[in-house]
Amino acid sequence: MIKRRLAGLLLLSPWCFASEIEQVAVEGRTYNLVGIAVSASEGVVGQGEIALRPSLRTGDILELVPGMVVTQHSGSGKANQYFLRGFNLDHGTDFANFVDGMPVNMRSHGHGQGYTDLNFLIPESVRKINYRKGAYYSDVGDFSGAGSAHIETASILDDGLLSITAGENAFYRGLLMNSFDFAGGETLFAIEGKRYDGPWSDIKEDLNKTNVLLKQHFALEAGHLQLSLMAYDNRWNSADQIPLRAVEQGIIDELGSIDDTAGGKTSRYSLNVDWRQGGWHSSAYLIDYSLNLWSNFTYFLEDENSGDQFEQVDNRKIWGGQLSYQFDKSVAGRAVSNRFGIDLRVDDISEVALYQTQARQRLGVSRRDAIEESSVGVYWENCSQWSPRLRSVLGARYDGFDFSVSDKAGINRNGVDLSVNSGDASDGLFSLKGSAIFNFTEHFEGYVSAGQGFHSNDARGTVIKVDPTDGNPSSAVDPLVRSLGYEMGVRWFRESKLNASLAFWYLTLDSELLFVGDAGNSEASGESRRQGLETTVYYHFNEHWSLDVEYAYSDAEFTEAPSHSNQIPGAIKHVLQAGLRADFPGGWFGSLRQRYFGERPLVEDGSVTSDTSSIWNLRVGYRFNDWVVRGDLLNLSDSNDHDIDYFYASRLSSEPSGVASEDIHYHVIEPRTLRLSVERRL
DSSP: OOOOOBTTBOOOSGGGOHHHHHHHHHHGGGSOOTTTOSSTTEEEEEHHHHHTSOOSSGGGGGGGSTTOEEEOSSOTTSOOEEEETTEEOTTTTTEEEEETTEEOSBTTOSSOTTBOOOTTOOGGGEEEEEEEESSOOTTOOBTOSSEEEEEEEOSOOSSOEEEEEEETTTEEEEEEEEEEEETTEEEEEEEEEEEEOOSOSSOOOOEEEEEEEEEEEEEETTEEEEEEEEEEEEEEEOOOOEEHHHHHTTSSOTTOOSOTTOEEEEEEEEEEEEEEETTEEEEEEEEEEEEEEEEOSSBTSSOTTTOSOEEEEEEEEEEEEEEEEEEEEEETTEEEEEEEEEEEEEEEEEEEEEEEEETTEEEEEEEEEEEEEEEEEEEEEEEEEOSSSEEEEEEEEEEEEEEEEEEOOSBOTTSOBGGGGOEEEEEEEEEEEEEEEEEEETTEEEEEEEEEEEEEOOHHHHHOOBOTTTOOBOOOOOSEEEEEEEEEEEEEEETTTEEEEEEEEEEEESSOEEEETTTTEEEEOOOEEEEEEEEEEEEESSSSEEEEEEEEEEEEEESSSOGGGOBOTTOOSEEEEEEEEEEOTTSEEEEEEEEEEOOOBSSTTSSSBOOOEEEEEEEEEEEETTEEEEEEEESTTOOOOEEEEEEEEEBOTTSOTTOOEEEEEEEEOOOOEEEEEEEEEO
């Protein structure tokens, strides 16, 4: 391993020495972050660790972030459900995600604020994941309260790959990826196709997904120039969450559906340019995105004849980029590094809409808008080495937002004139962030961090005047919602055998975003407080065997509510993940993993809770020559625990007219399934 020093001093923050991060990407969790990290809860994951982990869905890649739980309450083409640090993040609020510098979280999205769909990723193309929990980093603005993940795809491959996978329930996947010299640089391509019917008893999921990645990389002196093209298209049918009473009454089984016509189609096309030269770094992107999503969470509660199915539509173009400059110097014998940056993002949303539908046929419009939302962020961050043992990272950031909403529905299906909901709004926030790091020994380090973060609210909520359902006056929400977090932690690394960390954290949020069952999106709620601890242990017994254990505890509550009704629905207290991996020189390799998350309140007074959930996954494979044969047994114990639970009112067609039944609505973990893969290195 390489451990670079400047003026005989320890390394500063990771961004201070870009070449060091290149080495980190290769080593992943076997790399020593003592002397580099800013907090105990940040880390790096490499492709080697991704490749050894069995997974059911693409979004499961985020479970490599310790304490993160990734589930699904709908079809395989929809964004996953994420949980971290006492947040039910829904589909991505309060955790920022980036791929090759492009933002993934969708602002003012048709389904929910911060919608994060990672299905456009090809897992084998991911070079590394940098995760940074907490809002202690000045280069991240929106959706940063709980943290962020920066996913980087590969530019050059040591070997090409041809992979074919087949599994139960008509699962088929093919992948071809390679790189070669071209036009004075290196060209990489990856093509993925996936088909899947799912285990559901009354529908075929009929997933039809295609992904393409094309990247051109040019090596420059002290830098690079990269151009990337991504294309993603997906169509599917959904088995959404179901009411518990329908299963108990024998109307459906746990793999059944109330509305068997739900589903969706989506696409994402992006062009990205990334340039690094010395202390300069610049990138720009253009994204074309669309989604049509049909859901029905309340069945016949609102409309006893046609049902409550609705279609959410989102068509947008996103463009933006960032520019930063870093310079290092020595002041009075101290190593000092400063970085200045600016980022820009514009969401040009031609249509974001909600339609009432039946069997995917539109019956009327509930709301339809065009939105232009833009933001500019500027930041400064300083790394200073005060002594051979003490260093600091201090930063400041300002974010300015502009919102413009134009109603396109006029008078909606409820007879409400929505033209008054057109309007403009703007807001800005100044954020401070800082960390102090003390190096006790070469292998042991302590951290104290604090930072302000925020999430933006849906643009429609910032200018709303009347409720689309009944025309009553409606109050606008704050455009930007402040969060404030603190953290203390330690990290221990010993001779490439042990990598361990412990972090205690505290976070406040000015306004909570909660899932609304009958709307299929999230809405603002009261102030909240969260606190907890996280610990990780990665131990290598020898070069063949390794063990990892990750545990997270969170306590979450509303701060303005009385003590008997201050619990936050969906906030998980306990998360445990553990894995045992083996990789033998004779060719055999394997991985056994377990994920557990505890019960959580489903209503504010805690009178209704979910059950605990646990799942085991197994991967066994054999390498010979340039071939790999691999088997994944997912949900090894055939658990029928739940991926997700909600509690809200709905009505079945067989129930009395005008009667709403509050009930647990859940989505079961997919039954045990076997998938076999054959791979050829090219």
